[in-house]
Amino acid sequence: MPAAIEIDDISKHFRLYHEKYTSLKERVIHLNKIPYEEFWALKNVSFDVNWGETVGLVGHNGSGKSTLLKCIAAILKPTSGEIRVRGRVAAMLELGAGFHPELSGRENIYLNAALLGVSKKDVDLRFDDIVDFSELGPFIDNQVRYYSSGMYTRLGFAVAVNVDPDILLVDEVLAVGDENFQRKCFDKVEEFQQEGRTIVFVSHSPDIVRRVCDRAYVLDHGKVVGEGTAPEAISILREFQAKGSGLASMIASINEDSTSGQGQAAAKEEISVPDERVMVGQISVAFPGISGAGHLTPGDPLTVKVSYSATKPISGVLVGIQLFDQKGDVVFGTDSDLMGLEPLDVDTEGELEFSFPSVAVSDGLFSVAVGFTSARDQRIYDWQNQELAFKVISNGKSTGYLKLEPRLIQNGEAVPFRS
Known part of the structure; x- marks a missing residue:
């Protein structure tokens, strides 16, 4: 049976413009040639996602996770390579994607669902479920420009999971929801998993990846540098964070030479275990x-x-x-x-x-x-x-990330503790 998602040697590059010519004179002087730098967000990425699998994408900021997810969702077109997706896709990407700020929450539900290929008749049948899941009933007729980031997330995820998708793509946006709503979302994800739906999940949280994903891929500067079960992928990611990205360049140089016997010998030499260890x-x-x-x-x-x-x-x-x-x-x-x-x-x-x-x-x-x-x-x-x-676990004496012990001085005298 063909995989739900087949990613075949895709690459994606962007042009980074460091100068911008705004006047006609500047354009004529420079012959309308604006200097730019080529940036490869993805390079030669290949893997399959099988039906019913939950696959995670992990990596540092800028590693290409979100770009890859957008390519799968057909929001971006790969520069080279091919992606084959089978079934209806619902994508929960960056905050506010698919929403018009001037429209109400009600109107945006129909707009977002239409972008996902759902008819108005089907949305009418599911509208109450979408509003109930989002918990935005009192605000559903307000313009979404006045919504908070958490409200955006609630509405977007509610639409995505209630349009009966075969494949669900979820980016890091769930991190902005409150704890109760996150729990509700994960319950829905688990329900999808039990129903055999396919999920691709991007997250920076190792706990979420371990909890949700069957397996995961590690990206580094646009390349897949590791894969395995969720714990194995997190371990690979941690090694990259600890050692830096030198390993990725080593792997790339080995792969580039691997077509020759010399390259294969070099690869074996690189990965051989030293006598002293x-x-x-x-x-x-x-x-x-x-x-x-x-x-x-x-x-x-x-x-x-x-x-x-x-x-x-x-x-x-x-x-x-x-x-x-x-x-x-x-x-x-x-x-x-x-x-x-x-x-x-x-x-x-x-x-x-x-x-x-x-x-x-x-x-x-x-x-x-x-x-x-x-x-x-x-x-x-x-x-x-x-x-x-x-x-x-905090003892309640302070809030925040660090535990510091400041002293309070008033007019040169230490303020006494309560008796």
Whole structure:
């Protein structure tokens, strides 16, 4: 059976204009030739999405995820290659897409549904369901120009899921909805999955990708650099975030030469495992002095324990650590060199601890990544991550992302605490 979506070696480029000639004189002087730079948003992307699958697209900002989704939705036309989509597609892309600001919510429901190929008669039958799902009944006859971003999201998603699509394309727009509406959307996504519909999902949140997607593709500067189950793809993404994008250029150079025997030999040489290597074993966390609680409060101590093994005793080893939030953003990172410590001498096996006297972050789930590199040539021996390693719950003394302890001074005197 043919796949629901077939993406065959597509590329998409844009022209970036750094100068703009507005007058007739300027255009005549420059012979109407405006200098531009070619930017490839996608390069040689190929994969299939089978019927009933939920596939995620992950990557850094500017990696090409949203451009690829727009190509699948036929909003953008690929510069080269071909995309074959079978079935009715409903796309929930950037905020406000498919809406006219001067029309009311009611009128925009019919407009948006018409753009998705749904007749007025069918919209009449589903109109009440759309309004009920969006929870915008009192505002449905107001112009959408006065809607908040959350209201835009509610209305757009309500239309997309109520036009009976075979394929649902969802971009990061769900991140602007409130928690209750997000839960409602995910319930609907799960309902679609049980009905065997196909979903392509773009998100920066590893938790959402793990929760929703069967598998995922990792994009880096317009190229697919990894794929696998959702946890495997998140792990690949984390490695790219930790190491930078050098790996992508290495893969590209290998692929370009792979048509020749020399290129294939180079590829094998690049990916061969060196004789000298330090490997990350188990990563675990402990909360010193805290008994019974399965979480931290801001300011509590944290210990990250790492076991390791080596192919042989090795000197001149650096160890690094990074903490990630639920979106995959790095909230903290350092290594033994940045800490001003001597390079390590490691035996064939052992254990290390990173001891944090105080974790100065507020609410959230955090992941930990640990890696070993060579102090001599900066070669990465190994890098592994522990997903959702620990949880921090605010004690209510502050809001925001960081846990800071300011002092309040009035006229040179510290304001006393309440008795």
